Amino acid sequence: SVRNEMALANAQQLINKCNEKCFQKCVTKPGTSLSGSEETCLSRCIDRYLEAFNVVSRAYTDRLKERQERP
Amino acid sequence: SVRNEMALANAQQLINKCNEKCFQKCVTKPGTSLSGSEETCLSRCIDRYLEAFNVVSRAYTDRLKERQERP
Amino acid sequence: SVRNEMALANAQQLINKCNEKCFQKCVTKPGTSLSGSEETCLSRCIDRYLEAFNVVSRAYTDRLKERQERP
Amino acid sequence: MDAFPQKELATFVENEQAQQRLNSSIHTFTDMCWDKCVTGLPSTQFSRSEASCLSNCVNRFLDTSLFLVKKIEEQREASRN
Amino acid sequence: MDAFPQKELATFVENEQAQQRLNSSIHTFTDMCWDKCVTGLPSTQFSRSEASCLSNCVNRFLDTSLFLVKKIEEQREASRN
Amino acid sequence: MDAFPQKELATFVENEQAQQRLNSSIHTFTDMCWDKCVTGLPSTQFSRSEASCLSNCVNRFLDTSLFLVKKIEEQREASRN
Numbered sequence: 001s002v003r004n005e006m007a008l009a010n011a012q013q014l015i016n017k018c019n020e021k022c023f024q025k026c027v028t029k030p031g032t033s034l035s036g037s038e039e040t041c042l043s044r045c046i047d048r049y050l051e052a053f054n055v056v057s058r059a060y061t062d063r064l065k066e067r068q069e070r071p
Numbered sequence: 072s073v074r075n076e077m078a079l080a081n082a083q084q085l086i087n088k089c090n091e092k093c094f095q096k097c098v099t100k101p102g103t104s105l106s107g108s109e110e111t112c113l114s115r116c117i118d119r120y121l122e123a124f125n126v127v128s129r130a131y132t133d134r135l136k137e138r139q140e141r142p
Numbered sequence: 143s144v145r146n147e148m149a150l151a152n153a154q155q156l157i158n159k160c161n162e163k164c165f166q167k168c169v170t171k172p173g174t175s176l177s178g179s180e181e182t183c184l185s186r187c188i189d190r191y192l193e194a195f196n197v198v199s200r201a202y203t204d205r206l207k208e209r210q211e212r213p
Numbered sequence: 214m215d216a217f218p219q220k221e222l223a224t225f226v227e228n229e230q231a232q233q234r235l236n237s238s239i240h241t242f243t244d245m246c247w248d249k250c251v252t253g254l255p256s257t258q259f260s261r262s263e264a265s266c267l268s269n270c271v272n273r274f275l276d277t278s279l280f281l282v283k284k285i286e287e288q289r290e291a292s293r294n
Numbered sequence: 295m296d297a298f299p300q301k302e303l304a305t306f307v308e309n310e311q312a313q314q315r316l317n318s319s320i321h322t323f324t325d326m327c328w329d330k331c332v333t334g335l336p337s338t339q340f341s342r343s344e345a346s347c348l349s350n351c352v353n354r355f356l357d358t359s360l361f362l363v364k365k366i367e368e369q370r371e372a373s374r375n
Numbered sequence: 376m377d378a379f380p381q382k383e384l385a386t387f388v389e390n391e392q393a394q395q396r397l398n399s400s401i402h403t404f405t406d407m408c409w410d411k412c413v414t415g416l417p418s419t420q421f422s423r424s425e426a427s428c429l430s431n432c433v434n435r436f437l438d439t440s441l442f443l444v445k446k447i448e449e450q451r452e453a454s455r456n
Binding site for chain 4: 002003006010013014017021022025026041044045047048049051052053055056057059060061063064
């Protein structure tokens, strides 16, 4: 269905962005494998990025609702 | 008309770019509303970005004319 | 042919990226013409960017082959 | 296509496209606000200043957009007089 | 379509597309030159160094492009000999 | 089209598109790894640390991608139990 396709595309874009931002932040000098501290940083970064996505998403949709109630 | 549509798209892209660059420069720690100093910064930034657009536009079109006169 | 068109598009994108990255790195305060030291920097930068492209390309294709051999 | 009249299909497509633009904006805003607000190494929770920066970020961006449009219209008015 | 022959329509579309590419380039160059030249807080006018940086920026970018193409062609020549 | 059956054409197009995606990824990775690894002024050859950074960069990015997917699946599993 169109709804499922869009939800999948949305999830894929979120994963790609999260990957890009967390690699940028946590792996500053790429070595021959991911170190323990790099993996700890990545784990935290992933949680924080998904949280940031939810905070931003809620702030934006709340704003749009406000604008509909007080045009 | 096609001309009007293109002029409108061009203006919209300029506004979007100006918005992005000036928010980046002037609102470094977003608060609960835009402060007086943030608004002053934004007002100047907007004037400067539009001015930069004109300077760059003229430099580029002058260069293209030059290349037509001396191929 | 499709192959030639794709090779041409690939070369064009590489030239565009190289141009962007090396202008960014070597021409920090644009003057009325490219100086000798700017041209030296650009010459080295171009060689290094093309080398980086080959290193990255080989690392990526090797990784894809590995994944095919050990699924 | 008897079960799905043309008009309802057009409305459905319009809504799905609006939802897609919304999703796209949220990704762009998250990217921008992450870069602006989360400047240090990530921790097990956001600091108070990171959290308030993230929740204010989109609203201040939209306020900036309104400010810009208002300024441009004021300059147009002034140039007509 | 008698009032707008096929050949003139093709020329019109080509010109409009060329204009669109020009506009698109100007936006890209303004973005790049703003980031390179306007590094501090904006003021009520550009400083002398900001102004000259902005007017030189595009031309030096295009010079860089010519330099790059020339270098690649010189390397091709050398590899043929 | 007798010389080029439908099935072989579909396979050809699929392969060309896969090659195009590969090329596109290599450009994106080169851009990302250049910014990460080549931080100073360019020289007549890469330093040892620049060279090893560039050859490790793509692989660590792909490892990060696997790590991310694994973490998300672990969190899904945990939320089911």
